[in-house]
Amino acid sequence: MKRNEFLKTSTILGSASVLPPNNVFSQSLKETGMDKLTDANGNFALQPLPYAETFLEPSMDQETVHLHYTFHHGDAVKAANKDLEMVKKSIDENSLDTVDYWTKKLSFHLSSHILHTIFWTSLTNKKGSPGGELLKQVEKDFSSFDKLKTLIAKTSKGVDGNGWGILGYQPYTKKLTVLQCENHEKLTQWGVIPLLVIDVWEHSYYLKYRNRRAEFVDNLFPIINWENVADRFNIARKIS
Numbered sequence: 431m432k433r434n435e436f437l438k439t440s441t442i443l444g445s446a447s448v449l450p451p452n453n454v455f456s457q458s459l460k461e462t463g464m465d466k467l468t469d470a471n472g473n474f475a476l477q478p479l480p481y482a483e484t485f486l487e488p489s490m491d492q493e494t495v496h497l498h499y500t501f502h503h504g505d506a507v508k509a510a511n512k513d514l515e516m517v518k519k520s521i522d523e524n525s526l527d528t529v530d531y532w533t534k535k536l537s538f539h540l541s542s543h544i545l546h547t548i549f550w551t552s553l554t555n556k557k558g559s560p561g562g563e564l565l566k567q568v569e570k571d572f573s574s575f576d577k578l579k580t581l582i583a584k585t586s587k588g589v590d591g592n593g594w595g596i597l598g599y600q601p602y603t604k605k606l607t608v609l610q611c612e613n614h615e616k617l618t619q620w621g622v623i624p625l626l627v628i629d630v631w632e633h634s635y636y637l638k639y640r641n642r643r644a645e646f647v648d649n650l651f652p653i654i655n656w657e658n659v660a661d662r663f664n665i666a667r668k669i670s
């Protein structure tokens with residue numbers, strides 16, 4: 431099936447979700463198979479959080495969610511719009527000496543917008559675990575769910591500086607893969623579709639956990655939204 435056909439006709443996400451059905455994040459993923467990153471004018475836009483700011487407590491406190499979503503994610507969205515505008519301006523005004531700078535900035539800020547958008551849907555407030563086709567793939571690629579958890583935890587905790595631990599689907603090999611992403615855009619494999627992302631920038635945990643990143647990561651595991659990961663896995667396999 432071609433990507434466009436799939437996006438129009440996707441009905442694979444019929445299972446009940448723990449996220450509110452009227453939320454733009456979850457609604458967009460269900461209806462189109464894509465995360466909603468832009469507004470009606472095509473500008474990058476911050477969508478409403480898929481839950482109340484207190485929803486992830488006690489694993490993630492309200493103040494951290496508020497600051498993280500409003501300012502760290504929100505500012506990345508604003509910056510990505512500016513970066514894109516400046517790339518266009520550089521071309522229009524033939525001032526190509528600045529295009530290198532703005533292109534790098536756009537990569538950083540848009541990657542931040544993409545990963546944060548996925549991040550909010552990667553978490554929920556009830557315990558779960560992968561099942562069905564996702565679990566089969568996990569066992570095929572990592573031997574067991576426990577081994578995958580160990581790998582994701584180790585990878586996330588070990589990021590040098592700020593970054594992300596990412597479980598993704600690599601369409602070229604048809605396998606799941608775990609990435610250790612620095613900043614928002616480094617150390618990827620081309621083609622990988624993120625399914626689950628763990629933000630280990632200090633802004634993600636420092637208010638509550640101080641320097642204890644490992645404890646923060648361990649406390650996220652019980653609230654990973656495996657239904658959402660499975661939805662993303664199903665989409666990734668069908669569009670690739």
Ligand SMILES: [Fe+2]
Binds near residue numbers: 498502503629631
């Ligand atoms: Fe973040």
